[in-house]
Amino acid sequence: MEIRPILSALMRSKVSMILIGLQVALTLAIVCNALFIIGQRMDRMNRPSGMNEADTFTFGSNGFGQGYDAQAVLRSDLALLRQLPGVADATNTNTTPLSQGGWNSPINLQPRQKSATANTAFYMVDSHALGAFGLRLVAGRNFKDEEVMPMDQGDRIQPSAVIVTKPLAETLFPDSDAVGKQVYLGEDSPPSTIVGVVERMQQPWIDSSTIEYSTLIPAFMPYGNYSRYLVRTEPGRRDEVMKAVEQKLAEANSGRIIGRMRSMEQTRADAYAGDRAMAIILGTVIVALLLVTALGIVGMASFWVAQRTRQIGTRRALGATKGDILRYFQTENFVITTIGLLVGGVLAYALSLWLMQAYQAPRLPWYYVPVGFACLWLLGQLAVLGPALRASRVPPAVATRSV
Amino acid sequence: MLKMTHLQKVYRTHLIETHALRDFSIHVREGEFVAVTGPSGSGKTTFLNIAGLLEEFTGGEYQLDGVDVHGLNDDQRSRLRNEKLGFIFQGFNLIPDLNLFDNVDVPLRYRGYGAAERKKRIEDALGRVGLASRMKHYPSELSGGQQQRVAIARALAGSPRLLLADEPTGNLDSLMARGVMELLEEINRQGTTIVMVTHDPELAARAHRNVHVIDGQVTDFDSEPALRAGSRESGIGNRESVQAAPVSP
Numbered sequence A: 001m002e003i004r005p006i007l008s009a010l011m012r013s014k015v016s017m018i019l020i021g022l023q024v025a026l027t028l029a030i031v032c033n034a035l036f037i038i039g040q041r042m043d044r045m046n047r048p049s050g051m052n053e054a055d056t057f058t059f060g061s062n063g064f065g066q067g068y069d070a071q072a073v074l075r076s077d078l079a080l081l082r083q084l085p086g087v088a089d090a091t092n093t094n095t096t097p098l099s100q101g102g103w104n105s106p107i108n109l110q111p112r113q114k115s116a117t118a119n120t121a122f123y124m125v126d127s128h129a130l131g132a133f134g135l136r137l138v139a140g141r142n143f144k145d146e147e148v149m150p151m152d153q154g155d156r157i158q159p160s161a162v163i164v165t166k167p168l169a170e171t172l173f174p175d176s177d178a179v180g181k182q183v184y185l186g187e188d189s190p191p192s193t194i195v196g197v198v199e200r201m202q203q204p205w206i207d208s209s210t211i212e213y214s215t216l217i218p219a220f221m222p223y224g225n226y227s228r229y230l231v232r233t234e235p236g237r238r239d240e241v242m243k244a245v246e247q248k249l250a251e252a253n254s255g256r257i258i259g260r261m262r263s264m265e266q267t268r269a270d271a272y273a274g275d276r277a278m279a280i281i282l283g284t285v286i287v288a289l290l291l292v293t294a295l296g297i298v299g300m301a302s303f304w305v306a307q308r309t310r311q312i313g314t315r316r317a318l319g320a321t322k323g324d325i326l327r328y329f330q331t332e333n334f335v336i337t338t339i340g341l342l343v344g345g346v347l348a349y350a351l352s353l354w355l356m357q358a359y360q361a362p363r364l365p366w367y368y369v370p371v372g373f374a375c376l377w378l379l380g381q382l383a384v385l386g387p388a389l390r391a392s393r394v395p396p397a398v399a400t401r402s403v
Numbered sequence B: 001m002l003k004m005t006h007l008q009k010v011y012r013t014h015l016i017e018t019h020a021l022r023d024f025s026i027h028v029r030e031g032e033f034v035a036v037t038g039p040s041g042s043g044k045t046t047f048l049n050i051a052g053l054l055e056e057f058t059g060g061e062y063q064l065d066g067v068d069v070h071g072l073n074d075d076q077r078s079r080l081r082n083e084k085l086g087f088i089f090q091g092f093n094l095i096p097d098l099n100l101f102d103n104v105d106v107p108l109r110y111r112g113y114g115a116a117e118r119k120k121r122i123e124d125a126l127g128r129v130g131l132a133s134r135m136k137h138y139p140s141e142l143s144g145g146q147q148q149r150v151a152i153a154r155a156l157a158g159s160p161r162l163l164l165a166d167e168p169t170g171n172l173d174s175l176m177a178r179g180v181m182e183l184l185e186e187i188n189r190q191g192t193t194i195v196m197v198t199h200d201p202e203l204a205a206r207a208h209r210n211v212h213v214i215d216g217q218v219t220d221f222d223s224e225p226a227l228r229a230g231s232r233e234s235g236i237g238n239r240e241s242v243q244a245a246p247v248s249p
Helices: A003-012 A014-045 A070-083 A129-133 A166-172 A238-252 A264-271 A273-307 A309-317 A322-359 A368-392 A396-400 B044-051 B074-084 B100-111 B115-128 B144-157 B174-189 B201-205 B225-233
Strands: A056-063 A087-092 A103-107 A118-125 A137-140 A161-165 A192-198 A214-220 A226-233 A256-263 B002-012 B017-028 B033-037 B059-064 B085-088 B162-166 B193-197 B209-214 B217-223
Touching (some): A003 A322, A014 A368, A056 A238, A070 A087, A070 A214, A070 A226, A070 A238, A087 A118, A118 A166, A137 A166, A166 A192, A264 A273, A273 A309, A273 A322, A273 A368, B033 B044, B033 B174, B044 B193, B074 B100, B085 B144, B100 B144
Parallel strands (some): B033 B209, B162 B193
Antiparallel strands (some): A161 A214
């Protein structure tokens, strides 16, 4: 490896080296941090909600006109839904995970507790919720039909039984089994007994810091004349059932409008649209930066090959093999890239520190920079390969050609 | 040392075929200083390129220091060039971004010598051309004559069996040219065989022997009697065997 003479030759033409080195440095710093941010967003987007999203959809029923009995319609709708072909189960619910809207309330171990033990989202559902959402019960039991009480907006939430998620159960009762224990959902509410624990069910808000703390409340609770339903279909029949449901429910009761029909996959896509956009934008920036850097290296190396054709011929005449010429340009690229990467490594950590201070971003894990080193070394070597191969094909007879 | 017999070099394009060398025969013995002269386009440079293994030939035989070079692959030719030959170019062909030490070091690195061996050879070679004190200078800081001396040092550093010089004084004024020529004569006296391509009859006259090339053939030669006798005995470079031949379209 002739690193020393290459380095000393490069020091005689500093501008090109500095420009490409700087480009490599900035690319490393930005790509490392952008990749880290993308990774975080992807992790966030890939968090399981706890429910079956592939085969479920939600919709709303909005009654109008005088004499509309929302409680009665709710029950008849559920009965109708559960009989439809392709429907595996259905429940009423005030909200769903990923919907970004719902109720959040303190959950306490004592009545009139001053500071909340935890904050939880409420899902007002009936005894079919576990089946409709596709939740996994890990302890206790499901709601009994008689525990599901009719509620209206403004009613105090005071169920006799609740089902909580496992993370919430472990927070409430870290040292013992939560099933059978009592909790308080409101300041003056009577106690509710935890009758079951589900493995996971996220809150509706994707930015919640307590996203895994959810509580199922057994209640038939329309919101005025508005009811919301969640249906799980047999695998692969969701879209077909969505159409049938809209038609059948409209036929069953013409005094309301069926609307806001959305699959849970759509709901997830909408919830994480911002994250996905951020990942796509950053991904585009990364690709563009890598492309520009690679093209910069190709351009510089091509220029140097053209500029040094006679020099290459002279080296060949003096005994360099094609492989020696190829290695020369690869080594030269390695030297420039390494200098850029050393600067870029410092820049990457500095940028991470700034993001931590300005945006409370987490610290860039240390291994991003060495992995970035390896990737940009590889990129540099691939980019320089074409010009280097061209250089290796310069015939030694070029050395004796007149200028 | 260098023996070409009935050598042919044809450049072909899809339209024309150019015979750069035809039936070209020459024998350079160890220790000789041979000047190859001829007008522009006569084939001098083609001869030098083939002699220096910079180009391949299309027919005939060529033996370099006893090695039949026909059929050698590119890497083998590179290695042979590096081990047996030293080049001096008209334009010096120094690498402008390397100092004198590193310039002379170029062929030695390809030879695979260790650092200590290379350093010794570089210092010796630069010492021989009187530039030992300027090792850290760059070519642009030297005169043309000094640059050619560096090129000679670079050629000598690897202890070549044959030195090939392509118009070595072509870019120098007469004073510098004389100095370089004296240096080449000194190197030859110390035992290195030299083949020098030149169109300068004064320089050619200082060589042991002149080989004149016209239209790709050896058309004349002049040498010391002993060497000429040897050459005639081998039937190479024979005046009678040669005719001027037009370049074929």
